[in-house]
Each structure stands twice: as C-alpha cells, then as structure tokens.
Amino acid sequence: MLRFTGQKLAKSYYSRIGRYAATASGKLAQSRLSNIQTPKTLKKFLDEYIIGQDIGKKVLSVAVYNHYLRINDKQKKRELQRQRDLIEQERLTDDKDEPIFNGNSESKAGWKNLQRQFNSLGQEVEEDLELSKSNVLVVGPSGSGKTLLATTLAKILNVPIAITDCTQLTQAGYIGEDVEVCIERLLVNAEFDVAKAEKGIIVLDEIDKLAKPAASIGTKDVSGEGVQQSLLKIIEGHKVEIAVKRPVKHDIDGQKNQTTTKKDEIFVVDTSNILFMIMGAFVGLDKHIVKRIEDIRKLHNITEADEPSTINEQERVKNLRFSNTLEQVELDNGKKVCALDLTTPSDLVSFGLIPELIGRVPIITALQPLQRDDLFHILKEPKNALLDQYEYIFKQFGVKLCITQKALKKVAQFALKEGTGARGLRGIMERLLLNVNYDCPGSNIAYVLVNEATVDSLQETEHSLASHVDVKYYSGDQKDDLIHDVYEEDKKLGAMLEKDLGNSARIHTHTIQSKF
Incomplete structure (x- = not known):
C-alpha cells in the first residue's frame, strides 16, 4: 500500500515537474531568433530611408543582428538556469514525509528523465560560452548619414535611442556634462523603464573631437583623453548608478502655465546590453591613411617610378587641406577606393583616440561621401524625402509646388559644391523657396514652377548663393501655361500635371511633346 501510494505521488510530482519543464520550453521558444529582424530585413528597411552607403548598411545590419542575438542568448541561459533552480527547490521541499526521494530506482529514473528534458532544452545554448559585446565605430564625412542610420535602426527595432554630442562632455568636476549623461538620456527616452533602457542604443557623436592632439601634451585635459577614459567603463558594460x-x-x-513636479530618484542601469555606436567625421584622417599606405609602399619599393617629390606632395596636401573631397587610394588591383575604407585601429590611435577605447569598439565601418547622384535621389526618393516635405508645406496654403528634374539636379550640384552632404540640401532649398514661401500664402497664386533657370538665379557669385530667385507663378486659371512651361523642361512631370489637372491643355501639350 505504501509502495502504491509512493508511486502515485511520484507520478503526480513528475507530472507537475513536467509542466515546469514545458513552461521552460515555452519561455525559451519565445526568445528564438524569429523575434530578431534578419540582417537582410534590416538593410531593406534602411534602404527605404537612406540612399547609398550599401557597405555601411550591411555592416550595421549584421552588427545589430548579432548584438540582439547575444541579448537573446543571455536571456535563454538565465531562464534555463532559473527553471532548473525552481525544479531543484521543488524536489527538495515537496512531500518530505513521503518516501518518493529515498533513493529507490524509480525516483532516480524519474529525476534522470527530467534532467534529459532540460538537457534537450539547453542543447541550443552553450552555457559555458559567453558572447562578447561588439560596439560599432562609424567614420564618415559630415552629412553622409551616420546619425540617420542609428535613428532608423532604433525605429525598426523599437528600442530607445539617445544621441550625445561628445563635445559637451567633460571630466567630473568641470563645467559641462559628465559621461553618465548619455545613460540618463537613454533612461528618459525609455520612460524610466530600466529593462527597456538596457536594450537600447547610445550614439556618441563627434567622438573625434575628443582626440587629444600632440600639441596639448602637458596641458590640462578637460574634454579630451580624460573623457575617453571615463567612457571605458560605460562602453565595456558595467552597472552605473x-x-x-x-x-x-x-x-x-x-x-495657466504648465508646471512639472520632479522627484529625485536613483536608477541602476547595466550597460552590458546597451549597443554603443560611436561616430565622427575624423577630418584629415583620410590624408593620414594615404600617407601611411604610401610609406608602406616606399618601404617595399613598389611605388611608381614617377612618384612626385616631397615638395610636390606637401603642396598637394596643402591644396587639399580646405577641400571637402576625401582622398582616394589606388589598390594593387587598380581599383580606387575612399581612403576611409582602409581605416585601421592604429590610424585612429594616431589620430588621438586612446587604444583602450578603440579596443572596446571592434567593428569599424566608413561611410562614403555623397556624390551628386546620391544627393539628387535623396531629394525625392526616400521616405520623408525633402521634396515631399516642401510639397506638403505648400499644399497647406493651397499652392501646388512643381520642381523639374533638372532643377533638382542643379540643387544637388550646389550641395555637392558646398560640401555639407545631405544636410546642405535643406539649406539650399530654404534659400530657393524663401521668397516663394513669403509671397504665396494669402495670394491668388495656385501653382509655382521651379525650373533649372530658377535654381541658376540662386547663384550670386562663384562661391556664394543668394536668396532672390526668379520663380514663375500661376493663378488657378493658368493651368495650360503651367503645363506648357513644364513640358519644355520635364516631359514626365508635364504628363503627370496634365493627368492631375485635367484635359483642358491636352491639345496644346501634345504640340509641345511633338518637339521632343
């Protein structure tokens, strides 16, 4: 009778423990890789918002995927261990008065069966293997899309992001912001949810401004190497109060003014799961890389026979000092690449970053300077494109803005010449549309045409742009004139306008089309 009762209780116990094992299996399944966006999916999403930079987008997509794979792996291990501890505790405390765990063969067999279940759950988890964190360093000229890449990734991953300008950081005790401010901002953006913040992204922008020049050795270091040292603990992964x-x-x-009452609170944030993306323009780094490569080629006697003299080389560097064009390097196979693509950790150390910081950022990628075609496509193709924004603004006060393809290419050319990247596009568009935006609201103007001649009139001198442009205005009953003028420069846009505005100018526009 006792034996029968013991067997019955044992079956009941193992049934309950089996449910624990099933729960563990379910929780582990919830954190499988299907919940992480694949690198291809991440890059496809980035392609919708960012033009070009294919290599940079691939590198960041893989880095982000592996980072959150690492977080999932840690969660699996913690959950598996927690379930094991729970079952062990249940085994030690359950039914102490019954002879279930008296060492008989049935008890041992049941416990071994449970162990096998957990071993099967943990087969995909290497419990003794700990994945290291891989932070990312992005090098690229101003306006190449560094910050946009980070914010777009945070958007698709639905994680909080905090961007901190490193030029504002100082050592503790000096006027400025301590390095912990980046974690504070992430916590605020996570709505003070510590668990959510610990899976977020921190962008340290303008990191190159912390580079300590050789000339400053022996002077007080307020915002240079000292700040780099302070960042080490945070980037590597520690609990920060x-x-x-x-x-x-x-x-x-x-x-009737809104007031906010605030309360001082202490939060402890573990930075080991926070992805740090460190970014900077590193102005002049490309010239350093070119010099390094040329020195290596000289050392191995593989330089060309007609290599310019040292005087000519100095003159070349002097001429490029104030240029927005990055140096190109010709590889042994004859292919030319941007010098920043060949960035090594030693180059960054020579630039002024400390080796300890570079060692904590194993992934280095470079963004390419944007060319005219890139800037042209940025104006009209990505989601939230600049052209869409201005068309929407003019629509709010009843005006249809029409800009030809040739005009957009000319705007891209001006932006390329100014050397400010994608950010320069907005500045040029603001100057281009200043008077238009001033004249149209409250007037009888229904249509505005910006063509190539309009953008050309923006050029005041060879090196500066004006704010007074020659724009064509049309009232609501001048549709035919608008379509005629558009067809002269942009057939595709003309056809779209003819379709949208009606057929009143169909015969007239067909006459114009026959000329092309």
Whole structure:
C-alpha cells in the first residue's frame, strides 16, 4: 500500500515537474531568433530611408543582428538556469514525509528523465560560452548619414535611442556634462523603464573631437583623453548608478502655465546590453591613411617610378587641406577606393583616440561621401524625402509646388559644391523657396514652377548663393501655361500635371511633346 501510494505521488510530482519543464520550453521558444529582424530585413528597411552607403548598411545590419542575438542568448541561459533552480527547490521541499526521494530506482529514473528534458532544452545554448559585446565605430564625412542610420535602426527595432554630442562632455568636476549623461538620456527616452533602457542604443557623436592632439601634451585635459577614459567603463558594460529628476506630477499654475513636479530618484542601469555606436567625421584622417599606405609602399619599393617629390606632395596636401573631397587610394588591383575604407585601429590611435577605447569598439565601418547622384535621389526618393516635405508645406496654403528634374539636379550640384552632404540640401532649398514661401500664402497664386533657370538665379557669385530667385507663378486659371512651361523642361512631370489637372491643355501639350 505504501509502495502504491509512493508511486502515485511520484507520478503526480513528475507530472507537475513536467509542466515546469514545458513552461521552460515555452519561455525559451519565445526568445528564438524569429523575434530578431534578419540582417537582410534590416538593410531593406534602411534602404527605404537612406540612399547609398550599401557597405555601411550591411555592416550595421549584421552588427545589430548579432548584438540582439547575444541579448537573446543571455536571456535563454538565465531562464534555463532559473527553471532548473525552481525544479531543484521543488524536489527538495515537496512531500518530505513521503518516501518518493529515498533513493529507490524509480525516483532516480524519474529525476534522470527530467534532467534529459532540460538537457534537450539547453542543447541550443552553450552555457559555458559567453558572447562578447561588439560596439560599432562609424567614420564618415559630415552629412553622409551616420546619425540617420542609428535613428532608423532604433525605429525598426523599437528600442530607445539617445544621441550625445561628445563635445559637451567633460571630466567630473568641470563645467559641462559628465559621461553618465548619455545613460540618463537613454533612461528618459525609455520612460524610466530600466529593462527597456538596457536594450537600447547610445550614439556618441563627434567622438573625434575628443582626440587629444600632440600639441596639448602637458596641458590640462578637460574634454579630451580624460573623457575617453571615463567612457571605458560605460562602453565595456558595467552597472552605473544614475540620479535622475523624474517627473511625477503635471499641473497648471495660476497663470495657466504648465508646471512639472520632479522627484529625485536613483536608477541602476547595466550597460552590458546597451549597443554603443560611436561616430565622427575624423577630418584629415583620410590624408593620414594615404600617407601611411604610401610609406608602406616606399618601404617595399613598389611605388611608381614617377612618384612626385616631397615638395610636390606637401603642396598637394596643402591644396587639399580646405577641400571637402576625401582622398582616394589606388589598390594593387587598380581599383580606387575612399581612403576611409582602409581605416585601421592604429590610424585612429594616431589620430588621438586612446587604444583602450578603440579596443572596446571592434567593428569599424566608413561611410562614403555623397556624390551628386546620391544627393539628387535623396531629394525625392526616400521616405520623408525633402521634396515631399516642401510639397506638403505648400499644399497647406493651397499652392501646388512643381520642381523639374533638372532643377533638382542643379540643387544637388550646389550641395555637392558646398560640401555639407545631405544636410546642405535643406539649406539650399530654404534659400530657393524663401521668397516663394513669403509671397504665396494669402495670394491668388495656385501653382509655382521651379525650373533649372530658377535654381541658376540662386547663384550670386562663384562661391556664394543668394536668396532672390526668379520663380514663375500661376493663378488657378493658368493651368495650360503651367503645363506648357513644364513640358519644355520635364516631359514626365508635364504628363503627370496634365493627368492631375485635367484635359483642358491636352491639345496644346501634345504640340509641345511633338518637339521632343
């Protein structure tokens, strides 16, 4: 009778333990790789917002995928260990008065069966293998899309992101911001959810401004190497205590102004799962890389016989000092690449970053300077394109903005000449449309045409742009004139306007088309 009761209780116990094992299996399944966007999916999403930079997008997509794969792996291991501890505790405390765990063969066989279940659950988890964190360093000229890449990745991953300008950081005790401010901002953007913040992205922008020049050796270092040293602990992954003023109450004062009551709170954030993306333009790094490669070629006697003299080389560097064009390097196979593509950790150390910091950022990728075609496509193709934004703005006050393809190419050419990358496009468009934006609201203007001649009129001198342009305005009953003028320069846009605005100018526009 006792034996029968013991067997019955044992079956009941193992049934309950089996449910624990099933729960563990389910929780492990929830964190499988299907929940992580694949590198191809990430790059496809980036392609919708960012023009060009294919290599950079691939590198970042793989880095982000592997980073969150590492986080999932750690979660699996913690969950598996927690379930094992739970079952062990249950085994030690359950039914102490019954002879279930008295060492008989049935008890041992049941326990071994449970162990086999957990071993099968943990087959995909190498419990003794710990994946290292791989932070990313992105090198690229201003306006090449460094920050946009990071913010777009955060958007698809649905994780909080905080961008900190390193030029504002100083050592503790000096006027400025301590390095912990980047974690504080991430915590705020995560709505003070520590678990959410610990899976976020921190962007340290303008990291090259922390490079300590050789000329400053022996002087007080407020925002250079000292700040780099302070960043080491955070980037590598440690628990950091952050004191934050957290909003706890919103109210309206007697003058109907909104007031916020804040409370000091202490948060402990583990940075081991936070992805750090370090970025900088590193102006002049390309010339350093070219010099390094040329020195190596001289050492191995593989330089060309007609190599320019040292005087000519110095003159070449002097002429390029204020140029926005990055140096090109011709490889042994005859292919030319941007010098930044050949960046090595030693180049960054020579630039002024400390080796300890570079060692914590194993992934280095370079973005290419944008060319005219890139800038042209940026104006009209990606989601949230600049042209779409301006068309929407003009639509708000009842005006249809028409810009020809030739005009957009000319805008791209001006932006390329200014050397400010994609950011320069908005500045040129603002100057181009300043008077238009001033004249149209509240007027009888229904259509605005910006063609190549309009953009040409923006050129004041060889090196500067004006704010006064020759723009064509049309009232609501001048559709025919608008379509006629558009067809003279942009047949595709003309056809679209003819379709959208009606058929009143069909015969007239067919006459224009026959000329092309």
